[in-house]
Amino acid sequence: MQALNTAILVALMDRRRVVLAANALYGATINLLMKILEPAGVEVHFADFCDIEGLRRVAAEHRPGVLLMETVSNPLLRVAPLDQVAAVARDAGAALIVDSTFSTPVVVRPLEWGAHMVVHSVTKYLSGHGDVLAGIVVSDEGHLEALRAYSRTTGPVLGPQESYLAMRGIKTFPLRMERQCQNACRVASWLTQRPEVERVYFTGDPAHPDAATIARLFTPGLTGAVVSFELKGAGREDVFDFMNRLKMIVPATSVGDVHSMMLYPTMSSHRELSPKHRERMGIRENLVRLSTGIEAVEDITADLEQALIIKLGVNP
Ligand SMILES: Cc1ncc(COP(=O)(O)O)c(C=O)c1O
Incomplete structure (x- = not known):
């Protein structure tokens, strides 16, 4: 800052x-x-x-x-x-x-x-x-x-x-970043298939509203390692519940670490804004932000999956 x-x-x-x-x-x-x-x-x-x-x-x-x-x-x-x-x-x-x-x-x-x-x-x-x-x-x-x-x-x-x-x-920065971008791509497309997820925001999405700009300015195939998504029908308590159930992904108010991290904008990065201001910005109460780390991508999706499934009460 x-x-x-x-x-x-x-x-x-x-x-x-x-x-x-x-x-x-x-x-x-x-x-x-x-x-x-x-x-x-x-x-x-x-x-x-x-x-x-x-x-x-x-x-x-x-x-x-x-x-x-x-x-x-x-x-x-x-x-x-x-x-x-x-x-x-x-x-x-x-x-x-x-x-x-x-x-x-x-x-x-x-x-x-x-x-x-x-x-x-x-x-x-x-x-x-x-x-x-x-x-x-x-x-x-x-x-x-x-x-x-x-x-x-x-x-x-x-x-x-x-x-x-x-x-x-910084010595390992390019290697980490490339892996993190690739993981984000795969996690984003995995999330779009999930019934518990209402909407996925990702810069590598071909349907992204700024796809033409991204194609012009960004390195092909490396569009960033942050994926935001909305949990279908979730209120604040549901989001807490979901994040508390994560076993590997760390709840943290940051991005870019070697391990995957999740943040709840309403309660962290954008908490100081009024609810009206957040609404104007399009930041809904069911939105979470994931910074993908360098882990095996299957471990990231497995962690998300168990937290999502339990949230819906499908698991015992
Ligand atoms: C886009 C952006 N800029 C600046 C900052 C501030 O970084 P720092 O906490 O290192 O001052 C952050 C922190 O999350 C950020 O996300």
Whole structure:
């Protein structure tokens, strides 16, 4: 989060203090914008970044200094056409900042599509072992010196232990990520066959609403390792029940670890948003998010299966 904060503040140093952000963002990022930056005098607006014509109109109206988006939105996994968003940013004289935590450089490289700065939570896939809290800003030439000056002055730099853990983890990052993406693909298609599952959200789905963008921008066959799905007819208690029955998949508020992890957005990543705000974002009470790990995929589906079957009362 500090990496994101740093990127935004550096981009705004010589631009209009107006942020135009995608309306589907990680909950803490929305909080950073609305509870920290807005009270500090930054004007904040939201727009649908998947609607480029609409985005162009909103940008002309508010004349932002920063456009902010995630490569893959959390938790509904929409993918805005970041090359076209970059063109809107350039025309508006704004910097495009992209949080690429969910996709990582194995899946997409936003700087090559016109982004000015890319932010990753290194806590997730890049480190991969859930034992380090770290973030990084990857910058184009134009913002590098200002970023260095900002971090020298205000101090958001990694300590040696965190740096060591991140560098150790990153050695296996491409191998882990490839396996995790492949597992996600197989788990997503397995979930679509399950009667207990109402809807599956996955970036590798050929029927994904942003399939054309994904095919253009993402590495073929490696579209990400997060699968979100809705449990048919489930309320909050049913979701707790389902998650409590998981034996191998770890309930955890993170993604990108070597082991599979499940999160309940309503109670974790998006808990600080009002129910109305969540509803507007399309985050329903029966939605869970799975980050696939590197396990044998049969173990992941077996764990999901026993939790789903018991939920329906089919097993003794
Ligand atoms: C998309 C995204 N960006 C940023 C963050 C923040 O990461 P950290 O907890 O490492 O500050 C998260 C955490 O879940 C995230 O999902």
